[in-house]
Amino acid sequence: MDYRKRFFVRPGTQLSLAAIDPAFAGEHTSSSSALAEIQRNVARMDELQALLYADGNQSLLVVLQALDAAGKDGVVRHLFTGMNPQGTSVFGFKQPSAEEAAHDFLWRAHQRTPARGQVVVFNRSHYEDVLVVRVHDLVPKVVWSKRYALIKDFETMLVQNGTRILKFFLHISPEEQLARFKQRLEDPARNWKISEADYSERELWPEYVAAYEEALSRTSSKSAPWYVIPANHKWFRNLAISQIIADTMAGMGLKLPPTRVNLQEVTAKYHAAAEAQNQRAGKAPKDCGKT
Numbered sequence: 249m250d251y252r253k254r255f256f257v258r259p260g261t262q263l264s265l266a267a268i269d270p271a272f273a274g275e276h277t278s279s280s281s282a283l284a285e286i287q288r289n290v291a292r293m294d295e296l297q298a299l300l301y302a303d304g305n306q307s308l309l310v311v312l313q314a315l316d317a318a319g320k321d322g323v324v325r326h327l328f329t330g331m332n333p334q335g336t337s338v339f340g341f342k343q344p345s346a347e348e349a350a351h352d353f354l355w356r357a358h359q360r361t362p363a364r365g366q367v368v369v370f371n372r373s374h375y376e377d378v379l380v381v382r383v384h385d386l387v388p389k390v391v392w393s394k395r396y397a398l399i400k401d402f403e404t405m406l407v408q409n410g411t412r413i414l415k416f417f418l419h420i421s422p423e424e425q426l427a428r429f430k431q432r433l434e435d436p437a438r439n440w441k442i443s444e445a446d447y448s449e450r451e452l453w454p455e456y457v458a459a460y461e462e463a464l465s466r467t468s469s470k471s472a473p474w475y476v477i478p479a480n481h482k483w484f485r486n487l488a489i490s491q492i493i494a495d496t497m498a499g500m501g502l503k504l505p506p507t508r509v510n511l512q513e514v515t516a517k518y519h520a521a522a523e524a525q526n527q528r529a530g531k532a533p534k535d536c537g538k539t
């Protein structure tokens with residue numbers, strides 16, 4: 249199944265999250281049947297990241313958005329750990345610092361966008377400024393409602409500058425969220441993840457759904473697509489996202505840069521160096537014995 253088609257939020261349509269089953273898993277019935285495919289996709293992503301780096305003309309920006317405990321961190325851990333750290337970064341967007349809040353809302357995001365050759369993952373992003381900010385009335389509606397157009401312009405500018413943008417909303421059910429909160433309570437290794445805000449934010453679920461539906465409907469485009477990823481099953485979430493990223497990177501027309509040297513000349517130099525090395529190696533035992 250081509251998940252790029254299946255989960256794409258079509259521009260000009262009104263997204264209804266209620267119509268998308270968060271427990272969807274396609275033809276797969278368990279993690280074991282999906283695992284081999286995930287591993288293949290991750291291996292493709294790693295190879296393509298090396299090629300993106302070598303090519304040096306384009307970049308990739310992956311945006312992850314979700315309600316609490318939907319698995320943004322899991323996506324980063326499972327899908328991006330194989331990539332070369334030299335060309336990959338992850339940024340988590342928290343409440344803005346005083347300096348960030350003193351600038352326009354896109355300022356901090358723009359500082360983190362990928363340079364050519366780089367992959368950057370946004371764990372939360374500039375979209376918080378039409379999500380949490382809207383839900384909590386942190387700025388008046390007249391301010392946040394203008395931000396959809398500003399975000400589109402910002403992303404268009406990035407795309408024109410050679411950045412591919414992929415945006416994923418991890419879609420879980422309230423029941424699944426509660427089950428994960430329970431795991432965090434019961435597993436000492438996960439206790440540190442608990443935040444009291446998780447419970448107050450959960451109370452605002454319908455407000456967040458409305459904010460997400462509007463944000464995704466208004467800012468999904470062919471060049472900066474949003475995908476709604478069913479995420480109740482962590483393995484399916486990983487499968488769908490890894491396939492979409494690998495297929496997108498494969499379609500970027502990445503190529504190795506041309507050789508910068510005359511290969512014939514360098515081959516001759518190599519043979520001369522190898523010959524000299526052999527000669528030195530032949531003498532080495534005598535030299536060693538004398539000193």
Ligand code: ATP
Pocket residue numbers: 316317318320321340341342343344371372376377380381441443
């Ligand atoms: P986890 O899923 O592990 O809890 P998290 O991304 O929720 O990770 P937290 O430190 O719990 O990380 O929360 C970061 C908080 O910062 C979120 O509640 C988010 O809504 C908030 N935040 C991010 N950007 C903004 C913004 N522009 N304005 C206000 N709040 C923001």
Ligand code: MG
Pocket residue numbers: 316443446
């Ligand atoms: Mg949180």
